[in-house]
Amino acid sequence: AQSVTQLDSQVPVFEEAPVELRCNYSSSVSVYLFWYVQYPNQGLQLLLKYLSGSTLVKGINGFEAEFNKSQTSFHLRKPSVHISDTAEYFCAVMRRGGAQKLVFGQGTRLTINP
Amino acid sequence: DTGVSQDPRHKITKRGQNVTFRCDPISEHNRLYWYRQTLGQGPEFLTYFQNEAQLEKSRLLSDRFSAERPKGSFSTLEIQRTEQGDSAMYLCASSSRVAGALSTDTQYFGPGTRLTVL
Numbered sequence: 614a615q616s617v618t619q620l621d622s623q624v625p626v627f628e629e630a631p632v633e634l635r636c637n638y639s640s641s642v643s644v645y646l647f648w649y650v651q652y653p654n655q656g657l658q659l660l661l662k663y664l665s666g667s668t669l670v671k672g673i674n675g676f677e678a679e680f681n682k683s684q685t686s687f688h689l690r691k692p693s694v695h696i697s698d699t700a701e702y703f704c705a706v707m708r709r710g711g712a713q714k715l716v717f718g719q720g721t722r723l724t725i726n727p
Numbered sequence: 728d729t730g731v732s733q734d735p736r737h738k739i740t741k742r743g744q745n746v747t748f749r750c751d752p753i754s755e756h757n758r759l760y761w762y763r764q765t766l767g768q769g770p771e772f773l774t775y776f777q778n779e780a781q782l783e784k785s786r787l788l789s790d791r792f793s794a795e796r797p798k799g800s801f802s803t804l805e806i807q808r809t810e811q812g813d814s815a816m817y818l819c820a821s822s823s824r825v826a827g828a829l830s831t832d833t834q835y836f837g838p839g840t841r842l843t844v845l
Binding site: 617619622649654655656657658659662703705712713714715716717718719720 | 730731758760762767768769770771772775782783818820822832833834835836837838839
């Protein structure tokens with residue numbers, strides 16, 4: 614079975630500051646890794662995903678994430694945040710070659726202060 | 728807008744009543760998923776369909792829950808004899824199977840149906 618731990622339930626930062634949202638996963642088999650964002654009253658939207666290849670993955674809205682196999686981590690970063698980045702962020706894994714179901718972490722609420 | 732749609736967006740019901748939710752996937756997406764999200768938690772997988780076939784069901788899906796996808800298009804999720812613990816956001820997602828050993832199809836989520844059981 615797979616599990617995901619998002620190490621921070623809430624992260625407040627000031628506008629234009631850098632941010633890192635941490636994600637660790639546990640799995641006995643190889644997985645794909647994802648970050649989703651959920652804006653208020655909206656559905657989940659895919660930010661980025663890691664399937665294979667380069668461990669640094671770039672996504673939408675200036676976000677990027679780095680896969681670290683030895684530390685089983687997939688932290689999300691942005692060098693300069695905007696007010697519009699205020700949302701809930703979810704890290705998720707999917708077993709390679711298995712059922713196409715996502716296993717999510719509990720989420721990190723990112724709040725951008727002016 | 729051709730995204731995933733869900734109906735209703737909100738449902739308030741009394742304990743013991745039956746409720747049914749509908750999900751319309753993105754046109755021509757052959758895979759459809761249901762997840763449940765409780766307050767302060769990430770979504771949890773419930774079940775998924777490829778075309779009209781229900782391929783996997785979570786142990787979270789008790790015998791009071793049933794999902795269908797007739798004709799491989801829209802899907803319904805029914806909860807019988809609702810309990811207060813069923814209060815949650817029910818999310819639907821759809822995807823289109825992508826060929827290739829190292830590929831996985833992206834799941835597109837709808838806005839969800841928020842269920843409140845009184």
